[in-house]
Amino acid sequence: MGEPHVVSALREKRAEISGVIVELERRIALHRAGLVHLDATLRLFIPDLEPESIPPKKPPAARSHYFATGELARRCLDALRVAEGRVVAAEEIAVAALRDKGLDPEDRKTRSDFIQRVLNTLTTLKGKGTVEKVGHGLGARWRLPAEPADHAAWARCQ
Template identity: 35%
Template sequence: MTDYALDALKRKRAEMTGEIALCHARLQQLSTDLEHLDATLRLFAPDFVQESVLPKVFVPPKSWSKRGEMSRAVLSILRVAKGPLSTREIAAMIVDQRGLENDAGILNIMTRRVGHVLRDKRQAGLVRSVEETGLWLQWEIVR
Protein backbone atom coordinates (compact mmCIF):
# COMPACT_ATOMS: atom_id res chain seq x y z
CA MET A 1 0.00 0.00 0.00
CA THR A 2 1.30 3.46 -0.81
CA ASP A 3 2.22 5.94 1.88
CA TYR A 4 -0.49 8.34 0.66
CA ALA A 5 -3.23 5.76 1.07
CA LEU A 6 -1.94 4.70 4.48
CA ASP A 7 -1.77 8.32 5.69
CA ALA A 8 -5.27 9.00 4.38
CA LEU A 9 -6.66 5.91 6.12
CA LYS A 10 -4.98 6.88 9.39
CA ARG A 11 -6.38 10.40 9.11
CA LYS A 12 -9.88 9.04 8.43
CA ARG A 13 -9.61 6.71 11.43
CA ALA A 14 -8.55 9.60 13.65
CA GLU A 15 -11.54 11.66 12.45
CA MET A 16 -13.94 8.80 13.09
CA THR A 17 -12.64 8.07 16.59
CA GLY A 18 -12.83 11.78 17.39
CA GLU A 19 -16.45 11.88 16.20
CA ILE A 20 -17.25 8.80 18.29
CA ALA A 21 -15.72 10.48 21.35
CA LEU A 22 -17.88 13.57 20.76
CA CYS A 23 -20.97 11.37 20.44
CA HIS A 24 -20.13 9.61 23.71
CA ALA A 25 -19.66 12.96 25.45
CA ARG A 26 -22.98 14.22 24.08
CA LEU A 27 -24.72 10.99 25.14
CA GLN A 28 -23.26 11.32 28.65
CA GLN A 29 -24.48 14.94 28.86
CA LEU A 30 -27.97 13.96 27.67
CA SER A 31 -28.12 11.13 30.22
CA THR A 32 -27.13 13.49 33.02
CA ASP A 33 -29.69 16.08 31.89
CA LEU A 34 -32.39 13.40 31.75
CA GLU A 35 -31.59 12.26 35.30
CA HIS A 36 -31.89 15.87 36.51
CA LEU A 37 -35.19 16.30 34.69
CA ASP A 38 -36.56 13.08 36.17
CA ALA A 39 -35.54 14.21 39.66
CA THR A 40 -37.30 17.55 39.13
CA LEU A 41 -40.42 15.76 37.89
CA ARG A 42 -40.40 13.57 41.03
CA LEU A 43 -40.38 16.75 43.17
CA PHE A 44 -43.62 17.92 41.58
CA ALA A 45 -45.23 14.50 41.07
CA PRO A 46 -43.80 11.84 43.43
CA ASP A 47 -45.86 9.09 41.79
CA PHE A 48 -44.62 9.97 38.26
CA VAL A 49 -43.48 7.00 36.16
CA GLN A 50 -40.76 7.93 33.67
CA GLU A 51 -41.65 5.13 31.28
CA SER A 52 -45.11 6.64 30.82
CA VAL A 53 -43.56 9.35 28.60
CA LEU A 54 -42.65 7.81 25.26
CA PRO A 55 -39.60 9.06 23.36
CA LYS A 56 -40.41 11.56 20.64
CA VAL A 57 -38.40 10.93 17.49
CA PHE A 58 -38.58 13.40 14.62
CA VAL A 59 -38.48 11.73 11.22
CA PRO A 60 -38.57 14.19 8.35
CA PRO A 61 -40.90 13.30 5.49
CA LYS A 62 -39.40 11.97 2.25
CA SER A 63 -40.41 15.16 0.49
CA TRP A 64 -37.88 17.23 2.46
CA SER A 65 -34.79 18.61 0.79
CA LYS A 66 -31.31 19.30 2.00
CA ARG A 67 -30.04 22.85 1.83
CA GLY A 68 -29.83 24.03 -1.79
CA GLU A 69 -31.11 20.76 -3.23
CA MET A 70 -34.48 22.19 -4.28
CA SER A 71 -32.88 25.22 -5.94
CA ARG A 72 -30.50 23.04 -7.92
CA ALA A 73 -33.32 20.77 -9.04
CA VAL A 74 -35.54 23.67 -10.15
CA LEU A 75 -32.75 25.43 -12.03
CA SER A 76 -31.58 22.25 -13.74
CA ILE A 77 -35.14 21.56 -14.95
CA LEU A 78 -35.44 25.10 -16.32
CA ARG A 79 -32.04 24.90 -18.03
CA VAL A 80 -33.03 21.89 -20.14
CA ALA A 81 -36.62 23.02 -20.77
CA LYS A 82 -37.49 23.88 -24.36
CA GLY A 83 -39.78 26.69 -23.23
CA PRO A 84 -41.32 28.28 -20.16
CA LEU A 85 -42.72 25.87 -17.55
CA SER A 86 -45.38 26.45 -14.95
CA THR A 87 -44.69 26.13 -11.24
CA ARG A 88 -46.92 23.05 -11.13
CA GLU A 89 -45.10 21.37 -14.06
CA ILE A 90 -41.72 21.90 -12.39
CA ALA A 91 -43.09 20.52 -9.11
CA ALA A 92 -44.46 17.43 -10.91
CA MET A 93 -41.04 16.83 -12.52
CA ILE A 94 -39.32 17.05 -9.13
CA VAL A 95 -41.82 14.60 -7.64
CA ASP A 96 -41.06 12.19 -10.51
CA GLN A 97 -37.27 12.67 -10.17
CA ARG A 98 -37.38 11.87 -6.47
CA GLY A 99 -39.63 8.86 -6.94
CA LEU A 100 -42.24 10.20 -4.54
CA GLU A 101 -45.81 9.02 -4.75
CA ASN A 102 -47.62 11.35 -7.09
CA ASP A 103 -50.65 12.34 -5.02
CA ALA A 104 -52.28 15.75 -4.61
CA GLY A 105 -50.82 16.38 -1.15
CA ILE A 106 -47.18 15.89 -2.16
CA LEU A 107 -47.73 17.82 -5.39
CA ASN A 108 -49.22 20.78 -3.48
CA ILE A 109 -46.31 20.80 -1.02
CA MET A 110 -43.77 20.65 -3.84
CA THR A 111 -45.58 23.37 -5.78
CA ARG A 112 -45.32 25.70 -2.78
CA ARG A 113 -41.64 24.90 -2.35
CA VAL A 114 -40.91 25.36 -6.04
CA GLY A 115 -42.80 28.67 -6.02
CA HIS A 116 -40.71 29.86 -3.09
CA VAL A 117 -37.47 28.91 -4.86
CA LEU A 118 -38.59 30.62 -8.07
CA ARG A 119 -39.50 33.84 -6.28
CA ASP A 120 -36.09 33.89 -4.58
CA LYS A 121 -34.32 33.23 -7.87
CA ARG A 122 -36.39 35.95 -9.58
CA GLN A 123 -35.20 38.46 -6.96
CA ALA A 124 -31.64 37.29 -7.61
CA GLY A 125 -32.16 37.82 -11.36
CA LEU A 126 -31.69 34.17 -12.36
CA VAL A 127 -35.23 33.41 -13.57
CA ARG A 128 -38.19 35.41 -14.79
CA SER A 129 -41.91 34.84 -14.94
CA VAL A 130 -43.21 35.11 -18.48
CA GLU A 131 -46.99 34.86 -18.31
CA GLU A 132 -49.71 33.44 -16.17
CA THR A 133 -51.78 30.47 -17.31
CA GLY A 134 -54.59 29.80 -14.91
CA LEU A 135 -53.21 29.71 -11.38
CA TRP A 136 -49.56 29.14 -12.25
CA LEU A 137 -46.89 31.47 -13.58
CA GLN A 138 -44.70 30.37 -16.46
CA TRP A 139 -40.99 30.48 -15.66
CA GLU A 140 -37.77 30.49 -17.65
CA ILE A 141 -34.05 31.02 -17.09
CA VAL A 142 -32.73 34.52 -17.75
CA ARG A 143 -30.24 34.21 -20.59
Template identity: 30%
Template sequence: MSQPHVISALTDKRAELLGLIEHHQAHIQRLSINVDQLDATMLLFDADYDFKKAKSKGIRVTNPWFKQGEVPRLLLEMLGRSEQPITTTQLTDTLIQMKGIEVAGLKERDRLGKLVFGALKRMADRHQVKSTGKIKGAGGGVMLWTLF
Protein backbone atom coordinates (compact mmCIF):
# COMPACT_ATOMS: atom_id res chain seq x y z
CA MET A 1 0.00 0.00 0.00
CA SER A 2 2.79 2.38 -0.97
CA GLN A 3 1.80 5.93 -1.87
CA PRO A 4 4.73 7.49 -3.73
CA HIS A 5 3.57 11.11 -3.36
CA VAL A 6 3.33 10.74 0.43
CA ILE A 7 6.73 9.04 0.67
CA SER A 8 8.24 11.71 -1.59
CA ALA A 9 6.85 14.57 0.52
CA LEU A 10 7.99 12.94 3.76
CA THR A 11 11.45 12.29 2.29
CA ASP A 12 11.71 15.96 1.29
CA LYS A 13 10.68 17.08 4.78
CA ARG A 14 13.18 14.69 6.37
CA ALA A 15 15.96 16.05 4.16
CA GLU A 16 14.98 19.61 5.12
CA LEU A 17 15.10 18.78 8.83
CA LEU A 18 18.46 17.04 8.49
CA GLY A 19 19.78 20.14 6.72
CA LEU A 20 18.56 22.33 9.59
CA ILE A 21 20.22 20.03 12.12
CA GLU A 22 23.54 20.24 10.25
CA HIS A 23 23.26 24.01 10.02
CA HIS A 24 22.53 24.43 13.72
CA GLN A 25 25.23 21.95 14.76
CA ALA A 26 27.78 23.94 12.76
CA HIS A 27 26.52 27.14 14.40
CA ILE A 28 26.77 25.55 17.86
CA GLN A 29 30.32 24.44 17.09
CA ARG A 30 31.30 28.03 16.11
CA LEU A 31 29.71 29.39 19.28
CA SER A 32 31.54 26.80 21.40
CA ILE A 33 34.85 27.83 19.83
CA ASN A 34 34.06 31.47 20.62
CA VAL A 35 33.29 30.60 24.26
CA ASP A 36 36.56 28.64 24.54
CA GLN A 37 38.48 31.64 23.18
CA LEU A 38 36.77 33.97 25.65
CA ASP A 39 37.56 31.58 28.50
CA ALA A 40 41.23 31.50 27.52
CA THR A 41 41.32 35.31 27.35
CA MET A 42 39.63 35.62 30.75
CA LEU A 43 42.19 33.24 32.27
CA LEU A 44 44.96 35.55 31.05
CA PHE A 45 43.51 38.28 33.26
CA ASP A 46 42.44 36.07 36.19
CA ALA A 47 44.00 32.61 36.37
CA ASP A 48 41.68 31.60 39.22
CA TYR A 49 38.43 32.71 37.60
CA ASP A 50 35.52 30.39 38.44
CA PHE A 51 33.49 29.88 35.26
CA LYS A 52 30.63 28.35 37.26
CA LYS A 53 29.76 31.89 38.41
CA ALA A 54 28.85 32.94 34.88
CA LYS A 55 25.38 31.67 34.08
CA SER A 56 23.98 31.58 30.57
CA LYS A 57 21.67 34.40 29.52
CA GLY A 58 18.27 33.67 28.07
CA ILE A 59 17.53 34.94 24.61
CA ARG A 60 14.45 37.09 24.32
CA VAL A 61 12.39 36.11 21.34
CA THR A 62 10.39 38.92 19.80
CA ASN A 63 6.99 38.36 18.30
CA PRO A 64 6.45 38.82 14.56
CA TRP A 65 3.49 41.16 14.88
CA PHE A 66 4.64 44.18 16.87
CA LYS A 67 7.71 46.35 17.22
CA GLN A 68 9.21 46.78 20.67
CA GLY A 69 6.98 49.02 22.81
CA GLU A 70 4.20 49.08 20.23
CA VAL A 71 1.66 47.01 22.20
CA PRO A 72 1.58 49.29 25.29
CA ARG A 73 1.38 52.38 23.08
CA LEU A 74 -1.55 50.97 21.10
CA LEU A 75 -3.30 49.82 24.28
CA LEU A 76 -2.95 53.29 25.82
CA GLU A 77 -4.40 54.84 22.66
CA MET A 78 -7.39 52.46 22.69
CA LEU A 79 -8.08 52.95 26.39
CA GLY A 80 -7.69 56.72 26.04
CA ARG A 81 -10.35 56.85 23.31
CA SER A 82 -12.82 54.76 25.27
CA GLU A 83 -15.24 56.25 27.78
CA GLN A 84 -15.88 52.83 29.35
CA PRO A 85 -13.62 50.04 30.58
CA ILE A 86 -12.59 47.56 27.87
CA THR A 87 -12.06 43.82 28.28
CA THR A 88 -8.76 42.11 27.57
CA THR A 89 -10.55 40.16 24.82
CA GLN A 90 -11.85 43.33 23.17
CA LEU A 91 -8.39 44.90 23.30
CA THR A 92 -6.87 41.77 21.76
CA ASP A 93 -9.49 41.64 19.00
CA THR A 94 -8.97 45.33 18.21
CA LEU A 95 -5.18 44.86 17.99
CA ILE A 96 -5.68 41.90 15.65
CA GLN A 97 -7.88 44.04 13.39
CA MET A 98 -5.63 47.12 13.56
CA LYS A 99 -2.52 45.18 12.59
CA GLY A 100 -4.30 42.91 10.09
CA ILE A 101 -2.98 39.81 11.84
CA GLU A 102 -4.07 36.51 10.31
CA VAL A 103 -4.90 34.31 13.30
CA ALA A 104 -4.24 30.73 12.20
CA GLY A 105 -5.81 28.99 15.16
CA LEU A 106 -6.84 29.10 18.79
CA LYS A 107 -3.25 28.70 20.01
CA GLU A 108 -2.12 31.77 18.11
CA ARG A 109 -5.15 33.72 19.39
CA ASP A 110 -4.31 32.68 22.96
CA ARG A 111 -0.69 33.74 22.42
CA LEU A 112 -1.85 37.21 21.37
CA GLY A 113 -4.21 37.38 24.34
CA LYS A 114 -1.37 36.51 26.73
CA LEU A 115 0.81 39.14 25.07
CA VAL A 116 -1.89 41.79 25.63
CA PHE A 117 -2.58 40.65 29.21
CA GLY A 118 1.14 40.69 30.04
CA ALA A 119 1.48 44.21 28.66
CA LEU A 120 -1.56 45.35 30.66
CA LYS A 121 -0.17 43.85 33.87
CA ARG A 122 3.19 45.62 33.36
CA MET A 123 1.34 48.86 32.61
CA ALA A 124 -0.76 48.40 35.78
CA ASP A 125 2.44 47.98 37.82
CA ARG A 126 3.56 51.36 36.41
CA HIS A 127 0.17 52.93 37.26
CA GLN A 128 -0.69 53.60 33.62
CA VAL A 129 -3.81 51.42 33.54
CA LYS A 130 -5.96 49.69 36.12
CA SER A 131 -8.29 46.75 36.24
CA THR A 132 -11.82 47.81 37.13
CA GLY A 133 -13.29 44.36 37.60
CA LYS A 134 -14.18 41.18 35.77
CA ILE A 135 -16.96 39.89 33.60
CA LYS A 136 -17.82 36.37 34.72
CA GLY A 137 -17.05 33.63 32.27
CA ALA A 138 -14.85 30.68 31.44
CA GLY A 139 -11.45 30.54 33.09
CA GLY A 140 -12.44 32.97 35.84
CA GLY A 141 -13.76 35.67 33.55
CA VAL A 142 -12.40 38.53 31.50
CA MET A 143 -10.79 41.57 33.11
CA LEU A 144 -11.94 45.10 32.39
CA TRP A 145 -9.30 47.80 31.91
CA THR A 146 -9.22 51.60 31.93
CA LEU A 147 -6.60 54.32 32.19
CA PHE A 148 -5.32 55.00 35.71
Protein backbone atom coordinates (compact mmCIF):
# COMPACT_ATOMS: atom_id res chain seq x y z
CA MET A 1 0.00 0.00 0.00
CA GLY A 2 1.26 3.59 -0.02
CA GLU A 3 2.63 5.77 2.67
CA PRO A 4 -0.17 6.73 5.10
CA HIS A 5 0.39 10.50 4.66
CA VAL A 6 0.39 10.19 0.84
CA VAL A 7 -2.82 8.17 0.87
CA SER A 8 -4.39 10.62 3.30
CA ALA A 9 -3.46 13.59 1.09
CA LEU A 10 -4.80 11.87 -2.03
CA ARG A 11 -8.07 11.03 -0.27
CA GLU A 12 -8.38 14.63 0.88
CA LYS A 13 -7.76 15.94 -2.65
CA ARG A 14 -10.31 13.51 -4.11
CA ALA A 15 -12.91 14.61 -1.56
CA GLU A 16 -12.21 18.24 -2.43
CA ILE A 17 -12.58 17.70 -6.19
CA SER A 18 -15.73 15.60 -5.85
CA GLY A 19 -17.21 18.31 -3.60
CA VAL A 20 -16.56 20.92 -6.29
CA ILE A 21 -18.21 18.67 -8.89
CA VAL A 22 -21.29 18.17 -6.69
CA GLU A 23 -21.61 21.96 -6.22
CA LEU A 24 -21.17 22.63 -9.96
CA GLU A 25 -23.79 19.99 -10.83
CA ARG A 26 -26.20 21.64 -8.37
CA ARG A 27 -25.60 25.02 -10.00
CA ILE A 28 -26.03 23.52 -13.49
CA ALA A 29 -29.37 22.02 -12.43
CA LEU A 30 -30.55 25.43 -11.20
CA HIS A 31 -29.51 27.10 -14.45
CA ARG A 32 -31.19 24.39 -16.54
CA ALA A 33 -34.44 24.90 -14.59
CA GLY A 34 -34.20 28.66 -15.18
CA LEU A 35 -33.61 28.04 -18.88
CA VAL A 36 -36.73 25.84 -19.11
CA HIS A 37 -38.81 28.64 -17.58
CA LEU A 38 -37.32 31.27 -19.91
CA ASP A 39 -37.97 29.04 -22.94
CA ALA A 40 -41.61 28.58 -21.90
CA THR A 41 -42.03 32.35 -21.47
CA LEU A 42 -40.43 33.03 -24.87
CA ARG A 43 -42.87 30.57 -26.47
CA LEU A 44 -45.79 32.51 -24.96
CA PHE A 45 -44.69 35.61 -26.88
CA ILE A 46 -43.30 33.90 -29.99
CA PRO A 47 -44.95 30.46 -30.39
CA ASP A 48 -42.92 29.40 -33.43
CA LEU A 49 -39.55 30.31 -31.86
CA GLU A 50 -37.06 27.52 -31.23
CA PRO A 51 -35.17 28.72 -28.14
CA GLU A 52 -32.26 26.38 -28.97
CA SER A 53 -31.67 28.56 -32.06
CA ILE A 54 -30.54 31.39 -29.77
CA PRO A 55 -26.76 31.04 -29.53
CA PRO A 56 -25.24 30.89 -26.07
CA LYS A 57 -23.36 33.95 -24.89
CA LYS A 58 -19.89 33.61 -23.41
CA PRO A 59 -19.83 34.91 -19.84
CA PRO A 60 -17.63 37.95 -19.29
CA ALA A 61 -14.08 37.35 -18.12
CA ALA A 62 -13.41 37.81 -14.45
CA ARG A 63 -12.41 41.38 -13.66
CA SER A 64 -8.85 41.97 -12.63
CA HIS A 65 -8.29 43.58 -9.26
CA TYR A 66 -5.10 45.09 -10.69
CA PHE A 67 -6.84 47.47 -13.11
CA ALA A 68 -9.62 50.00 -12.71
CA THR A 69 -12.37 50.15 -15.33
CA GLY A 70 -10.90 51.39 -18.61
CA GLU A 71 -7.36 51.61 -17.20
CA LEU A 72 -5.92 48.86 -19.36
CA ALA A 73 -7.32 50.35 -22.58
CA ARG A 74 -5.81 53.72 -21.62
CA ARG A 75 -2.46 52.05 -20.88
CA CYS A 76 -2.48 50.28 -24.26
CA LEU A 77 -3.34 53.46 -26.15
CA ASP A 78 -0.76 55.49 -24.21
CA ALA A 79 1.95 52.91 -24.97
CA LEU A 80 1.07 53.02 -28.68
CA ARG A 81 1.05 56.83 -28.70
CA VAL A 82 4.48 56.96 -27.07
CA ALA A 83 5.75 54.47 -29.67
CA GLU A 84 4.99 57.12 -32.35
CA GLY A 85 4.19 54.71 -35.18
CA ARG A 86 6.54 51.93 -34.09
CA VAL A 87 4.88 48.55 -33.66
CA VAL A 88 4.63 47.30 -30.06
CA ALA A 89 4.27 43.78 -28.67
CA ALA A 90 1.52 43.11 -26.15
CA GLU A 91 4.18 41.69 -23.86
CA GLU A 92 5.96 45.07 -23.76
CA ILE A 93 2.77 46.76 -22.57
CA ALA A 94 2.13 44.00 -20.03
CA VAL A 95 5.66 44.15 -18.58
CA ALA A 96 5.45 47.94 -18.28
CA ALA A 97 2.12 47.57 -16.45
CA LEU A 98 3.63 44.95 -14.12
CA ARG A 99 6.49 47.30 -13.25
CA ASP A 100 4.12 50.27 -12.77
CA LYS A 101 2.07 48.18 -10.36
CA GLY A 102 5.19 47.16 -8.43
CA LEU A 103 4.84 43.50 -9.44
CA ASP A 104 7.60 41.12 -10.47
CA PRO A 105 7.73 40.76 -14.29
CA GLU A 106 9.45 37.39 -13.77
CA ASP A 107 6.37 35.92 -12.02
CA ARG A 108 5.22 33.69 -14.88
CA LYS A 109 1.61 33.33 -13.79
CA THR A 110 0.96 37.05 -13.27
CA ARG A 111 2.94 37.96 -16.41
CA SER A 112 0.88 35.50 -18.48
CA ASP A 113 -2.36 36.90 -17.01
CA PHE A 114 -1.32 40.48 -17.82
CA ILE A 115 -0.28 39.56 -21.37
CA GLN A 116 -3.62 37.83 -22.00
CA ARG A 117 -5.55 40.82 -20.63
CA VAL A 118 -3.52 43.22 -22.81
CA LEU A 119 -4.15 41.02 -25.86
CA ASN A 120 -7.90 40.91 -25.12
CA THR A 121 -7.96 44.69 -24.74
CA LEU A 122 -5.99 45.28 -27.94
CA THR A 123 -8.28 42.89 -29.84
CA THR A 124 -11.31 44.82 -28.59
CA LEU A 125 -9.70 48.10 -29.64
CA LYS A 126 -8.89 46.57 -33.04
CA GLY A 127 -12.57 45.71 -33.49
CA LYS A 128 -13.40 49.38 -32.89
CA GLY A 129 -10.78 50.47 -35.44
CA THR A 130 -8.73 52.22 -32.75
CA VAL A 131 -5.58 50.09 -33.20
CA GLU A 132 -4.09 47.92 -35.93
CA LYS A 133 -2.61 44.46 -35.62
CA VAL A 134 0.55 43.75 -37.61
CA GLY A 135 1.36 40.08 -38.14
CA HIS A 136 -0.10 36.93 -36.64
CA GLY A 137 0.48 34.57 -33.74
CA LEU A 138 3.37 35.11 -31.36
CA GLY A 139 4.96 37.61 -33.74
CA ALA A 140 1.95 39.93 -33.82
CA ARG A 141 2.56 43.57 -32.98
CA TRP A 142 0.25 46.53 -32.54
CA ARG A 143 0.20 50.18 -33.58
CA LEU A 144 -2.14 53.11 -33.92
CA PRO A 145 -3.67 53.41 -37.40
CA ALA A 146 -2.39 56.19 -39.65
CA GLU A 147 -5.97 57.37 -40.10
CA PRO A 148 -8.58 56.13 -37.60
CA ALA A 149 -11.54 54.38 -39.22
CA ASP A 150 -14.07 55.99 -36.91
CA HIS A 151 -13.16 59.53 -35.88
CA ALA A 152 -15.87 59.58 -33.20
CA ALA A 153 -14.54 56.38 -31.59
CA TRP A 154 -11.00 57.74 -31.84
CA ALA A 155 -12.02 60.97 -30.09
CA ARG A 156 -13.65 59.01 -27.24
CA CYS A 157 -10.36 57.19 -26.62
CA GLN A 158 -8.33 60.41 -26.45
